[in-house]
Amino acid sequence: MERITGGGVLPLALAGVGVLMMYRILVRLRAGASLQDTVVVITGASSGLGKECAQVFHAAGARLVLCGRDANRLQQVVEELTASSTEKQRKTHTLSTVIFDLADTDSVDRAAEEILRCYGQVDVLINNAGISYRGNILDTHISVQRDVMETNYFGPIALTQALLPSMIHRRSGHVVVISSVQGKIAIPYRSAYAASKHATQAYFDCLRAEVEHYGISVSVISPGYIRTNLSLNAVTGDGSKYGVLDKATATGRDPRDVAQAVLRAVRKRSEDVVLAGPLPTLAIYLRTLWPALFFKLMASRARKEQKPKEE
Numbered sequence: 001m002e003r004i005t006g007g008g009v010l011p012l013a014l015a016g017v018g019v020l021m022m023y024r025i026l027v028r029l030r031a032g033a034s035l036q037d038t039v040v041v042i043t044g045a046s047s048g049l050g051k052e053c054a055q056v057f058h059a060a061g062a063r064l065v066l067c068g069r070d071a072n073r074l075q076q077v078v079e080e081l082t083a084s085s086t087e088k089q090r091k092t093h094t095l096s097t098v099i100f101d102l103a104d105t106d107s108v109d110r111a112a113e114e115i116l117r118c119y120g121q122v123d124v125l126i127n128n129a130g131i132s133y134r135g136n137i138l139d140t141h142i143s144v145q146r147d148v149m150e151t152n153y154f155g156p157i158a159l160t161q162a163l164l165p166s167m168i169h170r171r172s173g174h175v176v177v178i179s180s181v182q183g184k185i186a187i188p189y190r191s192a193y194a195a196s197k198h199a200t201q202a203y204f205d206c207l208r209a210e211v212e213h214y215g216i217s218v219s220v221i222s223p224g225y226i227r228t229n230l231s232l233n234a235v236t237g238d239g240s241k242y243g244v245l246d247k248a249t250a251t252g253r254d255p256r257d258v259a260q261a262v263l264r265a266v267r268k269r270s271e272d273v274v275l276a277g278p279l280p281t282l283a284i285y286l287r288t289l290w291p292a293l294f295f296k297l298m299a300s301r302a303r304k305e306q307k308p309k310e311e
Protein backbone atom coordinates (compact mmCIF):
# COMPACT_ATOMS: atom_id res chain seq x y z
CA MET A 1 0.00 0.00 0.00
CA GLU A 2 1.31 3.45 -0.89
CA ARG A 3 1.93 5.73 2.08
CA ILE A 4 1.45 9.47 1.97
CA THR A 5 4.84 10.94 2.76
CA GLY A 6 5.83 14.52 3.51
CA GLY A 7 6.28 15.12 -0.28
CA GLY A 8 2.61 14.36 -0.92
CA VAL A 9 1.20 16.68 1.73
CA LEU A 10 2.03 19.96 -0.02
CA PRO A 11 0.21 19.18 -3.29
CA LEU A 12 -2.73 17.93 -1.25
CA ALA A 13 -2.80 21.14 0.82
CA LEU A 14 -2.52 23.27 -2.35
CA ALA A 15 -5.35 21.32 -3.98
CA GLY A 16 -7.46 21.86 -0.84
CA VAL A 17 -6.79 25.62 -0.88
CA GLY A 18 -7.61 25.67 -4.61
CA VAL A 19 -10.96 23.92 -4.06
CA LEU A 20 -11.74 26.31 -1.19
CA MET A 21 -10.95 29.35 -3.35
CA MET A 22 -13.10 28.04 -6.21
CA TYR A 23 -15.93 27.48 -3.74
CA ARG A 24 -15.64 31.04 -2.39
CA ILE A 25 -15.60 32.47 -5.91
CA LEU A 26 -18.72 30.47 -6.76
CA VAL A 27 -20.45 31.65 -3.57
CA ARG A 28 -19.52 35.25 -4.39
CA LEU A 29 -20.78 34.88 -7.95
CA ARG A 30 -24.08 33.52 -6.64
CA ALA A 31 -24.33 36.34 -4.10
CA GLY A 32 -23.82 38.84 -6.89
CA ALA A 33 -26.84 37.88 -9.01
CA SER A 34 -28.01 41.22 -10.36
CA LEU A 35 -31.43 42.64 -9.57
CA GLN A 36 -31.17 45.35 -12.23
CA ASP A 37 -34.54 45.62 -14.04
CA THR A 38 -36.09 42.62 -12.24
CA VAL A 39 -39.76 43.13 -11.34
CA VAL A 40 -40.12 43.00 -7.55
CA VAL A 41 -43.51 43.21 -5.79
CA ILE A 42 -43.47 44.19 -2.10
CA THR A 43 -46.57 44.04 0.13
CA GLY A 44 -46.79 46.24 3.23
CA ALA A 45 -44.46 48.76 1.58
CA SER A 46 -46.01 51.72 3.43
CA SER A 47 -43.94 51.28 6.60
CA GLY A 48 -41.37 49.34 8.60
CA LEU A 49 -39.52 46.48 6.92
CA GLY A 50 -41.55 46.75 3.69
CA LYS A 51 -40.57 50.40 3.25
CA GLU A 52 -36.88 49.59 3.85
CA CYS A 53 -37.08 46.69 1.38
CA ALA A 54 -38.53 49.13 -1.15
CA GLN A 55 -35.52 51.40 -0.57
CA VAL A 56 -32.84 48.70 -0.97
CA PHE A 57 -34.45 46.97 -3.98
CA HIS A 58 -35.01 50.37 -5.65
CA ALA A 59 -31.35 51.24 -5.12
CA ALA A 60 -30.40 47.84 -6.60
CA GLY A 61 -32.15 48.84 -9.84
CA ALA A 62 -35.28 46.68 -9.53
CA ARG A 63 -38.59 47.66 -11.15
CA LEU A 64 -40.86 47.92 -8.10
CA VAL A 65 -44.58 47.39 -7.55
CA LEU A 66 -45.32 48.65 -4.05
CA CYS A 67 -48.48 47.38 -2.36
CA GLY A 68 -50.38 48.73 0.64
CA ARG A 69 -53.79 49.68 1.98
CA ASP A 70 -53.31 53.42 2.23
CA ALA A 71 -52.80 55.25 -1.09
CA ASN A 72 -51.51 58.44 0.55
CA ARG A 73 -48.93 56.70 2.69
CA LEU A 74 -47.71 54.66 -0.27
CA GLN A 75 -47.45 57.81 -2.38
CA GLN A 76 -45.30 59.34 0.34
CA VAL A 77 -42.94 56.34 0.13
CA VAL A 78 -42.79 56.75 -3.67
CA GLU A 79 -41.85 60.42 -3.27
CA GLU A 80 -39.18 59.64 -0.66
CA LEU A 81 -37.61 56.95 -2.85
CA THR A 82 -37.70 59.13 -5.95
CA ALA A 83 -36.05 61.98 -4.04
CA SER A 84 -33.39 59.64 -2.63
CA SER A 85 -32.29 58.37 -6.06
CA THR A 86 -28.87 59.81 -6.81
CA GLU A 87 -26.95 60.01 -10.02
CA LYS A 88 -24.26 57.81 -8.49
CA GLN A 89 -26.71 54.95 -8.18
CA ARG A 90 -27.24 52.36 -10.88
CA LYS A 91 -30.20 52.99 -13.21
CA THR A 92 -33.38 53.21 -11.11
CA HIS A 93 -37.00 52.98 -12.28
CA THR A 94 -40.18 54.91 -11.62
CA LEU A 95 -42.32 53.15 -9.05
CA SER A 96 -45.76 51.56 -9.47
CA THR A 97 -48.29 51.16 -6.65
CA VAL A 98 -51.26 48.85 -6.17
CA ILE A 99 -53.69 49.52 -3.31
CA PHE A 100 -55.57 46.65 -1.67
CA ASP A 101 -56.41 45.03 1.64
CA LEU A 102 -54.89 41.56 2.06
CA ALA A 103 -57.70 40.57 4.41
CA ASP A 104 -60.22 40.94 1.55
CA THR A 105 -59.81 37.89 -0.71
CA ASP A 106 -61.76 39.36 -3.68
CA SER A 107 -59.62 42.47 -3.72
CA VAL A 108 -56.47 40.27 -3.65
CA ASP A 109 -57.49 38.60 -6.92
CA ARG A 110 -58.14 41.98 -8.56
CA ALA A 111 -54.83 43.28 -7.18
CA ALA A 112 -52.92 40.33 -8.69
CA GLU A 113 -54.29 41.27 -12.14
CA GLU A 114 -53.32 44.91 -11.61
CA ILE A 115 -49.83 43.89 -10.44
CA LEU A 116 -49.32 41.81 -13.58
CA ARG A 117 -50.49 44.70 -15.78
CA CYS A 118 -47.68 46.94 -14.38
CA TYR A 119 -44.80 45.14 -16.17
CA GLY A 120 -46.42 42.03 -17.66
CA GLN A 121 -44.49 39.76 -15.29
CA VAL A 122 -43.37 39.30 -11.68
CA ASP A 123 -39.82 38.09 -10.99
CA VAL A 124 -39.84 38.38 -7.19
CA LEU A 125 -42.88 38.53 -4.90
CA ILE A 126 -42.07 39.64 -1.35
CA ASN A 127 -44.97 38.81 0.97
CA ASN A 128 -44.05 41.19 3.78
CA ALA A 129 -47.29 42.77 5.08
CA GLY A 130 -48.49 41.50 8.41
CA ILE A 131 -50.07 42.31 11.72
CA SER A 132 -49.32 41.14 15.24
CA TYR A 133 -51.44 40.36 18.26
CA ARG A 134 -51.28 40.53 22.06
CA GLY A 135 -53.68 38.61 24.29
CA ASN A 136 -54.43 35.52 26.26
CA ILE A 137 -56.34 32.76 24.52
CA LEU A 138 -59.23 32.67 27.00
CA ASP A 139 -60.13 36.32 26.41
CA THR A 140 -59.59 36.36 22.65
CA HIS A 141 -62.59 36.47 20.31
CA ILE A 142 -62.41 33.77 17.68
CA SER A 143 -63.03 36.53 15.10
CA VAL A 144 -59.66 38.05 16.08
CA GLN A 145 -57.93 34.70 15.55
CA ARG A 146 -59.59 34.63 12.07
CA ASP A 147 -58.71 38.25 11.23
CA VAL A 148 -55.00 37.79 12.00
CA MET A 149 -55.03 34.60 9.93
CA GLU A 150 -56.67 36.49 7.00
CA THR A 151 -53.96 39.16 6.90
CA ASN A 152 -50.92 37.03 7.72
CA TYR A 153 -51.83 33.74 6.03
CA PHE A 154 -54.85 33.68 3.67
CA GLY A 155 -54.05 37.06 2.06
CA PRO A 156 -50.41 36.22 1.22
CA ILE A 157 -51.23 32.71 0.00
CA ALA A 158 -54.11 34.02 -2.16
CA LEU A 159 -51.78 36.61 -3.72
CA THR A 160 -49.06 34.01 -4.24
CA GLN A 161 -51.47 31.55 -5.88
CA ALA A 162 -52.88 34.27 -8.13
CA LEU A 163 -49.37 35.20 -9.37
CA LEU A 164 -47.97 31.67 -9.63
CA PRO A 165 -49.48 30.70 -13.03
CA SER A 166 -47.60 33.53 -14.75
CA MET A 167 -44.33 32.43 -13.06
CA ILE A 168 -44.95 28.81 -14.06
CA HIS A 169 -45.69 29.92 -17.63
CA ARG A 170 -42.29 31.68 -17.75
CA ARG A 171 -40.55 28.82 -15.88
CA SER A 172 -39.03 31.44 -13.59
CA GLY A 173 -39.81 33.36 -10.41
CA HIS A 174 -39.05 33.79 -6.74
CA VAL A 175 -41.56 33.88 -3.88
CA VAL A 176 -40.32 35.35 -0.58
CA VAL A 177 -42.30 35.47 2.64
CA ILE A 178 -41.44 37.41 5.78
CA SER A 179 -42.40 35.02 8.52
CA SER A 180 -40.94 35.33 12.05
CA VAL A 181 -38.99 33.46 14.70
CA GLN A 182 -42.56 32.88 15.88
CA GLY A 183 -43.14 30.75 12.79
CA LYS A 184 -40.72 28.28 14.35
CA ILE A 185 -41.46 28.60 18.07
CA ALA A 186 -44.68 29.64 19.82
CA ILE A 187 -44.45 31.99 22.79
CA PRO A 188 -47.24 32.81 25.28
CA TYR A 189 -49.82 35.58 24.56
CA ARG A 190 -49.13 35.51 20.82
CA SER A 191 -51.45 32.61 19.79
CA ALA A 192 -53.03 34.28 16.73
CA TYR A 193 -49.70 35.65 15.45
CA ALA A 194 -47.59 32.54 16.13
CA ALA A 195 -50.28 30.29 14.59
CA SER A 196 -50.42 32.45 11.44
CA LYS A 197 -46.63 32.38 11.10
CA HIS A 198 -46.41 28.60 11.70
CA ALA A 199 -49.05 28.13 8.97
CA THR A 200 -47.02 30.43 6.72
CA GLN A 201 -43.84 28.40 7.24
CA ALA A 202 -45.67 25.14 6.47
CA TYR A 203 -47.45 26.44 3.34
CA PHE A 204 -44.31 27.94 1.80
CA ASP A 205 -42.24 24.81 2.62
CA CYS A 206 -44.85 22.77 0.69
CA LEU A 207 -44.82 25.31 -2.14
CA ARG A 208 -41.01 25.19 -2.41
CA ALA A 209 -41.07 21.45 -3.02
CA GLU A 210 -43.98 21.69 -5.49
CA VAL A 211 -42.61 24.46 -7.74
CA GLU A 212 -38.88 23.73 -7.78
CA HIS A 213 -39.15 21.82 -11.04
CA TYR A 214 -40.67 24.91 -12.70
CA GLY A 215 -37.52 26.89 -11.82
CA ILE A 216 -39.32 28.84 -9.09
CA SER A 217 -37.57 29.47 -5.74
CA VAL A 218 -39.19 30.01 -2.35
CA SER A 219 -37.50 31.82 0.56
CA VAL A 220 -38.92 31.88 4.09
CA ILE A 221 -37.29 34.64 6.16
CA SER A 222 -37.75 34.45 9.94
CA PRO A 223 -36.59 37.59 11.73
CA GLY A 224 -36.45 38.27 15.46
CA TYR A 225 -37.52 41.67 16.80
CA ILE A 226 -37.19 44.58 14.35
CA ARG A 227 -37.55 48.29 15.21
CA THR A 228 -40.89 49.01 13.45
CA ASN A 229 -44.50 49.85 14.30
CA LEU A 230 -45.49 46.16 14.51
CA SER A 231 -46.35 46.18 18.24
CA LEU A 232 -48.05 49.61 17.98
CA ASN A 233 -50.30 48.23 15.21
CA ALA A 234 -50.95 44.87 16.93
CA VAL A 235 -54.52 43.86 17.78
CA THR A 236 -55.68 42.61 21.17
CA GLY A 237 -58.15 39.88 22.13
CA ASP A 238 -61.20 42.11 21.61
CA GLY A 239 -59.95 43.43 18.27
CA SER A 240 -58.88 46.85 19.59
CA LYS A 241 -55.44 48.26 18.83
CA TYR A 242 -52.66 47.43 21.32
CA GLY A 243 -50.99 50.78 20.61
CA VAL A 244 -47.80 50.26 22.64
CA LEU A 245 -44.24 50.30 21.31
CA ASP A 246 -42.85 47.32 23.22
CA LYS A 247 -39.31 47.50 24.58
CA ALA A 248 -38.30 44.38 22.62
CA THR A 249 -39.53 46.07 19.41
CA ALA A 250 -38.00 49.47 20.21
CA THR A 251 -34.62 47.82 20.81
CA GLY A 252 -34.94 45.41 17.89
CA ARG A 253 -32.77 45.25 14.78
CA ASP A 254 -32.54 48.17 12.40
CA PRO A 255 -35.10 47.48 9.63
CA ARG A 256 -32.55 48.66 7.02
CA ASP A 257 -30.16 45.85 8.06
CA VAL A 258 -32.98 43.32 7.85
CA ALA A 259 -33.94 44.64 4.40
CA GLN A 260 -30.31 44.18 3.29
CA ALA A 261 -30.49 40.59 4.54
CA VAL A 262 -33.70 40.07 2.54
CA LEU A 263 -31.89 41.41 -0.55
CA ARG A 264 -29.03 38.94 0.02
CA ALA A 265 -31.53 36.08 0.46
CA VAL A 266 -33.14 37.02 -2.86
CA ARG A 267 -29.77 37.20 -4.62
CA LYS A 268 -28.70 33.82 -3.23
CA ARG A 269 -32.17 32.29 -3.53
CA SER A 270 -31.79 31.11 0.09
CA GLU A 271 -34.48 28.68 1.14
CA ASP A 272 -34.81 29.37 4.84
CA VAL A 273 -33.19 32.23 6.75
CA VAL A 274 -33.37 32.95 10.48
CA LEU A 275 -32.33 36.52 11.31
CA ALA A 276 -32.19 36.44 15.08
CA GLY A 277 -29.80 36.64 18.02
CA PRO A 278 -28.36 33.68 19.95
CA LEU A 279 -31.23 33.24 22.45
CA PRO A 280 -34.10 32.96 19.95
CA THR A 281 -31.89 30.78 17.75
CA LEU A 282 -31.13 28.52 20.72
CA ALA A 283 -34.86 28.43 21.53
CA ILE A 284 -35.60 27.15 18.00
CA TYR A 285 -33.15 24.26 18.45
CA LEU A 286 -34.42 23.59 21.97
CA ARG A 287 -38.02 23.28 20.69
CA THR A 288 -36.90 20.38 18.47
CA LEU A 289 -34.16 18.75 20.53
CA TRP A 290 -35.51 19.14 24.07
CA PRO A 291 -39.18 20.10 23.81
CA ALA A 292 -39.96 19.34 27.48
CA LEU A 293 -37.47 22.00 28.63
CA PHE A 294 -38.73 24.47 26.02
CA PHE A 295 -42.34 24.03 27.22
CA LYS A 296 -41.27 24.52 30.87
CA LEU A 297 -39.48 27.76 29.95
CA MET A 298 -42.53 29.01 28.04
CA ALA A 299 -44.87 28.16 30.95
CA SER A 300 -42.60 30.04 33.32
CA ARG A 301 -42.54 32.99 30.89
CA ALA A 302 -46.37 32.92 30.76
CA ARG A 303 -46.62 32.96 34.57
CA LYS A 304 -44.21 35.90 34.80
CA GLU A 305 -46.07 37.90 32.16
CA GLN A 306 -49.43 37.10 33.78
CA LYS A 307 -48.37 38.35 37.23
CA PRO A 308 -48.18 42.10 36.53
CA LYS A 309 -51.68 41.93 34.97
CA GLU A 310 -53.12 40.25 38.08
CA GLU A 311 -51.45 42.61 40.56
Ligand SMILES: NC(=O)C1=CN([C@@H]2O[C@H](COP(=O)(O)OP(=O)(O)OC[C@H]3O[C@@H](n4cnc5c(N)ncnc54)[C@H](OP(=O)(O)O)[C@@H]3O)[C@@H](O)[C@H]2O)C=CC1
Pocket residue numbers: 043044045046047048049050068069070073100101102103128129130131132151178179180181222223224225226227228229230231233249252
Ligand atom coordinates in the same frame (compact mmCIF):
# COMPACT_ATOMS: atom_id res chain seq x y z
N1 LIG B 1 -41.18 44.10 13.70
C1 LIG B 1 -40.83 42.90 14.14
O1 LIG B 1 -40.34 42.74 15.28
C2 LIG B 1 -40.97 41.72 13.25
C3 LIG B 1 -41.75 41.76 12.11
N2 LIG B 1 -41.89 40.64 11.36
C4 LIG B 1 -42.75 40.64 10.18
O2 LIG B 1 -42.35 41.67 9.30
C5 LIG B 1 -43.44 42.04 8.47
C6 LIG B 1 -43.52 43.55 8.36
O3 LIG B 1 -43.91 44.09 9.61
P1 LIG B 1 -43.26 45.42 10.22
O4 LIG B 1 -42.65 46.22 9.17
O5 LIG B 1 -42.47 45.01 11.36
O6 LIG B 1 -44.57 46.12 10.80
P2 LIG B 1 -45.36 47.45 10.36
O7 LIG B 1 -46.58 47.47 11.21
O8 LIG B 1 -44.46 48.62 10.39
O9 LIG B 1 -45.73 47.20 8.85
C7 LIG B 1 -46.74 46.30 8.50
C8 LIG B 1 -47.13 46.55 7.07
O10 LIG B 1 -48.14 45.60 6.71
C9 LIG B 1 -49.24 46.29 6.14
N3 LIG B 1 -50.52 45.64 6.40
C10 LIG B 1 -51.03 45.28 7.60
N4 LIG B 1 -52.24 44.74 7.43
C11 LIG B 1 -52.51 44.76 6.10
C12 LIG B 1 -53.61 44.35 5.30
N5 LIG B 1 -54.71 43.81 5.83
N6 LIG B 1 -53.55 44.54 3.96
C13 LIG B 1 -52.45 45.10 3.40
N7 LIG B 1 -51.38 45.51 4.10
C14 LIG B 1 -51.41 45.34 5.43
C15 LIG B 1 -49.20 47.66 6.80
O11 LIG B 1 -49.93 48.55 6.00
P3 LIG B 1 -50.70 49.82 6.62
O12 LIG B 1 -49.68 50.90 6.62
O13 LIG B 1 -51.82 50.02 5.69
O14 LIG B 1 -51.15 49.43 8.02
C16 LIG B 1 -47.72 47.92 6.85
O15 LIG B 1 -47.26 48.43 5.63
C17 LIG B 1 -44.68 41.38 9.09
O16 LIG B 1 -45.04 40.24 8.34
C18 LIG B 1 -44.20 40.97 10.47
O17 LIG B 1 -44.90 39.86 10.99
C19 LIG B 1 -41.26 39.46 11.66
C20 LIG B 1 -40.46 39.39 12.76
C21 LIG B 1 -40.26 40.50 13.64
Ligand SMILES: CCCCCCCCCCCCCCCC(=O)OCC(=O)COP(=O)(O)O
Pocket residue numbers: 132133180181182187190193223224225226230231234246249276279280282283286297
Ligand atom coordinates in the same frame (compact mmCIF):
# COMPACT_ATOMS: atom_id res chain seq x y z
C1 LIG C 1 -30.61 25.89 28.26
C2 LIG C 1 -30.81 27.33 27.95
C3 LIG C 1 -31.98 27.51 27.08
C4 LIG C 1 -32.22 28.93 26.73
C5 LIG C 1 -33.46 29.06 25.91
C6 LIG C 1 -34.00 30.38 26.12
C7 LIG C 1 -35.40 30.51 25.62
C8 LIG C 1 -35.62 31.95 25.44
C9 LIG C 1 -36.89 32.21 24.75
C10 LIG C 1 -36.68 33.22 23.71
C11 LIG C 1 -37.95 33.59 23.07
C12 LIG C 1 -37.67 34.46 21.94
C13 LIG C 1 -38.90 35.00 21.33
C14 LIG C 1 -38.55 35.81 20.13
C15 LIG C 1 -39.77 36.32 19.49
C16 LIG C 1 -39.46 37.10 18.27
O1 LIG C 1 -38.34 37.41 17.96
O2 LIG C 1 -40.51 37.45 17.55
C17 LIG C 1 -40.33 38.22 16.38
C18 LIG C 1 -41.64 38.84 16.06
O3 LIG C 1 -42.29 38.44 15.11
C19 LIG C 1 -42.08 39.92 16.94
O4 LIG C 1 -43.49 40.03 16.98
P1 LIG C 1 -44.20 40.58 18.31
O5 LIG C 1 -45.55 40.97 17.87
O6 LIG C 1 -44.21 39.46 19.28
O7 LIG C 1 -43.40 41.76 18.79
